[in-house]
Amino acid sequence: MEDVQEHIVIRGFGAILPLGIDEAGIAHAYNSGIPAFKTIQHQNQPTPVAALPPGAELELERLINSNPEYRQLDRSVLMAIYAARQACQQAGWLTENGMQQDDLAVNIGSSRGATGLFEQYFQAFQQEQLSASSSPTTTLGNLSSWVAHAVNAGGAQISHSITCSTALMAIANGIAWLKSGMAERFLAGGTEAPLTDFTIAQMKAIGIYSKLHDHPYPCQPFGAARQNTFVLGEGAGILALEKVTAVELQPGDVIVEAVGLGFEPITSKTGISTEGLNFQKSMRQAIRQLPQQDQSIDLIITHTPGTRSGDKAELAAINAVFGGQTPALSTNKWLVGHTLGASGALSLQYALILLRYQQLQFPKYPLLVVDQYPTSLRRIMINAAGFGGNAASLLLRIIQ
Structure with a gap:
């Protein structure tokens, strides 16, 4: 008997980010092309950041007021809970009776974790006033466990960090669990709340933080400014994933066709080679999972956080993989900055919006890498990479 073809379909997506909290509002913000940056004073220097808007x-x-225990949680955990409940609401997975759903597993990651609470508790430690809550509220596992409580998930609860590839790695893990039958439904994504004194200082110490605080585009991916223009942003993005057969798919459904992973030896502080070998490996691995007769990609949403070496390496990798047939390229970081462990999930949401709305009014970003954009989109690749030489590439396709 011939095997039944199965697919991983996105049943829901929840997000909270500098552009807003609901898909329609975020889609409008993307089309408006207005960056979500503001300037703060950090170490007596004007510093651009992408923070949540007042509505978010x-x-x-409101979320904190709904549960007294939430007041002790880090901002990263709160954003993950908000996005996860939104994703489950869309998927129809929220239960009001409090019954645990043992077939629902959770994998939420973060690059930095509870940075706000870490800094707060370290200051208290120096003053010999450390709270008993310090360890349980800053452990990385706290991310998925609190999300699981919030959505009554009784399956696996996994938290991890693989720097800025974290969200796409969580999705890859979710796909593996679903395909193996170890879970029937899966929540996967990333969250990051890095707008703290120490985290911003760390990025400045590397020498990559943008000095263009008074420029309309303080973050300029693809090397438009000929200098490092990395800007931190905050947010969370969570997907509700489910395995279905081909006959169960409906027009308009979006499936995760493939996830490719890449790794290369560390040759610098950040693990970036000039050829982008990690990106080359991840993109090629993802493409190999497509049907041989149908491997066309309409658009790549690049990682490109506005660092000269990183952006250049990714563009070199794309050229090496696609040669003279490079797909159109786009990114959302010139609008929302780099949200570290959440960035892959928020890039994925950008891809979902493009696939669902098919309104390709690409904003007039200062530097376009290609002159022509497709008139319609069927398949999009999303790239992410992180310190340590890792990379991930994910392929989405809309059912037509």
Whole structure:
């Protein structure tokens, strides 16, 4: 008997980011092309950041007021809970009776984890006033466990960090669990709340942080500014994933066709080679999973965080893989900055919006890598990479 073809379909997506909290509003923000940056004073220097807007802050405050225990949690955990509940609401997975759903597993990651609470508790430690809550509220496993409580998930609860590839790695893990039958439904994604004194200082110490605080585009991927223009942003993005047969798919469904992973030896502080070998490996591995007769890609949403060496390496890798047939390229970081462990999930949401709305009014970003954009989109690749030489490439396709 011939095997039944199965697919991983996105049943819901939840997000909270500098562009907003709901898909329609975020789609409008993408089309408007207005960057979500503001300038703060950090170490007596004007510093651009991408923070949540007032409406999103209000939603987080409502979330905190809904459960007294939430007041002890780090901002990264709160954003993950908000996005996860939104994803489950879309998927129809929220249960109001409090019954645990043992077939629902969770994998939420973060590059930095509870940075806000870490800094707060370290200051208390120096003053010999450390709270008993310090360890349980800063452990990385706290991410998925609190999300699981919030959505009554009784399956596996996994938290991890693989720097800025974290969200796509979580999705890869979810796909593996679903395909193996170890879970029937899966929540996967990333969250990051890095707008803290120490985290911003770390990025400045590497020498990559943008000095263009008074420029309309303080973050300029693809090397438009001929200098490092990395800007930190905050947010969370969570997917609700499910395995279905081909006959169960409906027009408009979006499936995760493939996830490729790449790794290369560390040759610098950040693990970036000039050829982007990690990206080359991840993209090629993802493409190999497509049907041989149908491997066309309409658009690549690049990682490109605005660092000269990193952006150049990724573009070199894309050229090596695709040669003279490079797909159109786009990115959302010139609008929302780099959200570290959440960035892959938020790039994926950008891809979902493009696939669902098919409104390709690409904003007039200062530097276009290609002159022509497709008139319609069927398949999009999303890239992510992180310190340590890792990379991930994910392929989405809309059912037509």
